[in-house]
Amino acid sequence: MKVLLRNPSREVDMNGPISVVKLLNRLEMSRQEVLVIQNGTLVPGDAMLAEDAIVEVRPVISGG
Amino acid sequence: MKCKVCKGPALIDVRRHNANFCSDHFIRYCREQVSKTLKEFDMAEPGDRLLVAVSGGKDSFAVWDILESLGFDTNGLYVGLGIGEYSDTSGQYVRDFATGRNLPLTEIDLRSTYDYDVPTASAVTRRVPCSACGLSKRHVFDKECRKGNFDAIVTGHNLDDEAAVLYGNVLRWQTDYLGRQRPMLPALNGFPKKIKPLVRLSERETAAYCVLRGIDYLVEECPMAAGNKHLSYKAALNLIEEESPGSKQAFYFGFLRDAVDRFDLTTSDPNQDRSDVATEDSPILSPCIECGSPTNVETCSFCRLLRRASGAKPVPVELIRKKY
Numbered sequence: 001m002k003v004l005l006r007n008p009s010r011e012v013d014m015n016g017p018i019s020v021v022k023l024l025n026r027l028e029m030s031r032q033e034v035l036v037i038q039n040g041t042l043v044p045g046d047a048m049l050a051e052d053a054i055v056e057v058r059p060v061i062s063g064g
Numbered sequence: 065m066k067c068k069v070c071k072g073p074a075l076i077d078v079r080r081h082n083a084n085f086c087s088d089h090f091i092r093y094c095r096e097q098v099s100k101t102l103k104e105f106d107m108a109e110p111g112d113r114l115l116v117a118v119s120g121g122k123d124s125f126a127v128w129d130i131l132e133s134l135g136f137d138t139n140g141l142y143v144g145l146g147i148g149e150y151s152d153t154s155g156q157y158v159r160d161f162a163t164g165r166n167l168p169l170t171e172i173d174l175r176s177t178y179d180y181d182v183p184t185a186s187a188v189t190r191r192v193p194c195s196a197c198g199l200s201k202r203h204v205f206d207k208e209c210r211k212g213n214f215d216a217i218v219t220g221h222n223l224d225d226e227a228a229v230l231y232g233n234v235l236r237w238q239t240d241y242l243g244r245q246r247p248m249l250p251a252l253n254g255f256p257k258k259i260k261p262l263v264r265l266s267e268r269e270t271a272a273y274c275v276l277r278g279i280d281y282l283v284e285e286c287p288m289a290a291g292n293k294h295l296s297y298k299a300a301l302n303l304i305e306e307e308s309p310g311s312k313q314a315f316y317f318g319f320l321r322d323a324v325d326r327f328d329l330t331t332s333d334p335n336q337d338r339s340d341v342a343t344e345d346s347p348i349l350s351p352c353i354e355c356g357s358p359t360n361v362e363t364c365s366f367c368r369l370l371r372r373a374s375g376a377k378p379v380p381v382e383l384i385r386k387k388y
Contacts, residue, residue: 006283006284007285030302032305032306033302035268035271040278041087041275042076042087042272042276044075044084045077046065058283059283060267060268060270061224061295061298061299061302062121062123062285063194063285063286063289063290
């Protein structure tokens with residue numbers, strides 16, 4: 001599966017299927033500091049992501 | 065995960081409320097939180113004309129969209145800060161948002177209006193970029209709010225922003241800043257009313273709101289914000305929140321309930337120039353001799369910045385980023 005990351009924008013390949021929680025653990029990211037987005041909508045924490053999924057992991061923290 | 069309201073599949077969890085929501089009920093939750101905040105802090109009433117400061121980011125778009133959905137008469141205000149490509153992109157996001165919804169937008173570009181930009185102001189005044197940026201924006205917000213006779217200026221500060229600022233002010237016991245850290249500052253002494261309707265929503269919630277509403281916002285961070293203290297305070301608070309959901313809300317709203325009145329600004333030094341932090345409560349205010357804005361010194365901080373930065377040789381963003 002392809003995972004799009006931000007700040008800076010980049011793309012990484014991961015093995016699927018995998019749950020959102022496990023994906024974020026592997027990326028060492030806190031679920032409270034990002035949103036996982038697929039096909040323009042949110043993916044809940046308990047969802048499974050397929051091997052061929054393309055998802056974006058979007059940070060929500062801003063420095064303002 | 066099931067929606068707390070309809071028991072259908074949920075898309076988002078709000079841990080501090082121990083609740084999960086589907087798309088429709090999450091959007092409703094966000095609007096209700098803002099509506100509650102507007103009433104609780106006397107921020108605005110139906111029919112008020114609100115000037116919404118917009119940056120192209122999730123928070124300002126979320127608050128503008130929510131206020132529109134609640135029926136307020138809104139006008140966007142975008143300040144072009146001249147932060148290289150970042151400002152070019154953010155300006156386009158704002159224009160697209162306003163045009164797509166047929167909403168009125170006022171644009172003030174620092175370079176074309178005042179002949180300086182934030183990187184240049186930061187360099188010539190030796191202020192950190194966020195300080196030069198904040199001072200410039202506050203001046204433009206106040207000026208445009210008075211000029212357009214709006215009832216209040218709206219900013220998109222969220223719960224995380226306010227908790228982080230509070231944390232920083234408490235760490236260093238910035239008592240004068242603590243005294244004015246309220247989500248609503250009334251119009252006083254020539255300063256317009258300022259309101260922060262998103263203080264009951266976390267930034268994860270404002271981001272989720274934008275995604276679920278199909279709002280395209282600028283995700284990239286301001287290149288000059290990297291490494292600022294505000295981000296480290298947020299990181300520290302997020303560690304606490306992870307272990308104890310609701311801590312940030314308890315910290316900030318507990319402060320508003322039990323402590324903010326103890327830090328009243330009328331007890332602060334009247335001879336200190338406070339115009340750079342827009343202190344409506346400063347005891348002695350008169351018009352700035354150059355721009356007419358209220359200040360407790362002869363020339364306000366913005367005009368002093370303008371004297372040094374306006375017309376100065378432009379400084380590229382990259383040079384400032386290396387310095388800070």
